[in-house]
Amino acid sequence: MKLRLNSALRVLAAIAAMAVAQGAAAQAAGQWTVKGGLGKITPKVTSGDVSAPALPGSKGAVSADTKPIFAVAYGLTDNVSLELDLGLPYKHEISGAGAIEGVGVIGTVKSLPPTLFAHYRFFKPDAQFRPYAGLGATYAYFASETGSGRLTTLSDIGGPPTTFSIKNKLAATLQIGVVWALNERWFIDGNISKTWLKTKVSFSSGQTQDMKLDPQAVTLGVGYKF
Numbered sequence: 001m002k003l004r005l006n007s008a009l010r011v012l013a014a015i016a017a018m019a020v021a022q023g024a025a026a027q028a029a030g031q032w033t034v035k036g037g038l039g040k041i042t043p044k045v046t047s048g049d050v051s052a053p054a055l056p057g058s059k060g061a062v063s064a065d066t067k068p069i070f071a072v073a074y075g076l077t078d079n080v081s082l083e084l085d086l087g088l089p090y091k092h093e094i095s096g097a098g099a100i101e102g103v104g105v106i107g108t109v110k111s112l113p114p115t116l117f118a119h120y121r122f123f124k125p126d127a128q129f130r131p132y133a134g135l136g137a138t139y140a141y142f143a144s145e146t147g148s149g150r151l152t153t154l155s156d157i158g159g160p161p162t163t164f165s166i167k168n169k170l171a172a173t174l175q176i177g178v179v180w181a182l183n184e185r186w187f188i189d190g191n192i193s194k195t196w197l198k199t200k201v202s203f204s205s206g207q208t209q210d211m212k213l214d215p216q217a218v219t220l221g222v223g224y225k226f
Contacts, residue, residue, distance in 0.1 A: 028125035031075045035189055037221025039069035041090050041113070047097055048210035050203075054155065059098030060106070060201075062213065065090040069219055078125050083117045083134070085219075089143070096154070106151040109166060110144040113195070113215075115173055127181075134175040138195050140213075142166040156205035163204040166211075171197040185225050193217045 047059035069087035076082060089110040096103035117136035123129075145164050152162040177191025194216050201209040 029075050029077045032226040033073045033075075033187075033223050034070070034226075035073070035221040035223035036068065036070045037189070037219055038066055039087055039217055039219040040064060040066040041111070041215045041217045043092065044214045044216055045097075046212040046214070048212075049098070050155070050209045051207045054207055055099050057099030058096070058154065059100070060209065060211065061095045061097040061101075062211075063093040063095070065092055069221065071221070071223075073119070079121050081119045081121060083119055085115045085117065085136075087112075096150075100154060103150050103154065105148055106154065107145065107147045107164060109142055109146070112141045112143070113138050114141075115139075115193075115195075117173070117175060119175075121179070130179045130181075132177055132179065132191075134173075134177075134191075134193075136173040136175060136193070138171045138173045138197070140169050140171055140195075140197055140199065142168060142199075151203075152205075155203055155207060159205065165202050167200045167202070169197060169199045171195050179223075187223045187225065188221070189223055190220045191218075193219075 042064040043062040045060070045062050047061070049056065050058040067088045067090050069085065071083055071085045073081050073083035089112045091108060091110050093105045094107040094109060095105050115136045115138040117134040119132045119134040121130045121132040145166060147162050147164055149161075151164070152159065155162045173193050173195040175191050175193035177189060180188045182188065195214065197213045197215060199211055199213065201211055
């Protein structure tokens with residue numbers, strides 16, 4: 001993650017060095033924008049152990065997913081804006097890790113992480129390129145948790161099918177990105193973000209598991225200014 005952030009910062013710095021006013025209207029005070037595109041979320045998991053009774057060292061891994069995203073933003077000033085990021089639910093596979101690595105997929109879950117950002121946009125509103133940095137509050141909502149037969153075998157062999165739930169949590173998110181104004185109305189927006197998210201998994205068989213998900217997101221979209 002550190003290497004990727006450093007690379008992204010170098011790219012933004014290079015773009016910033018080239019940024020000049022070219023008559024394009026980037027977001028300004030009192031202006032609304034909408035954006036649509038694709039987002040990829042990659043959980044950077046640090047898994048706790050499943051509590052007893054379970055094989056010691058039983059951990060979990062969570063897969064990445066890509067889905068359409070959309071956002072709406074409003075310019076409070078020429079440099080400060082609020083943006084609400086939404087999208088379709090991401091679907092993640094949960095696989096065994098640690099002592100149970102190799103057992104395959106033990107469950108799936110859908111996540112929906114709406115985020116409200118406060119952005120600071122550099123340079124003047126008519127600059128063609130505008131790097132920005134943002135601080136946001138993400139509500140990580142989990143749904144459609146579904147366990148596989150492997151999960152039942154690992155948690156309560158011979159018992160009823162094991163189900164599980166993941167606790168919804170509020171978490172902080174940092175974001176850096178850049179807007180490229182194509183003309184007075186249309187623009188391209190690319191960004192990366194990092195969320196610091198800890199949650200807990202509860203199994204119907206009685207076990208629990210602490211999970212640090214800390215997802216990294218990359219999005220690319222096309223937007224329109226009103």
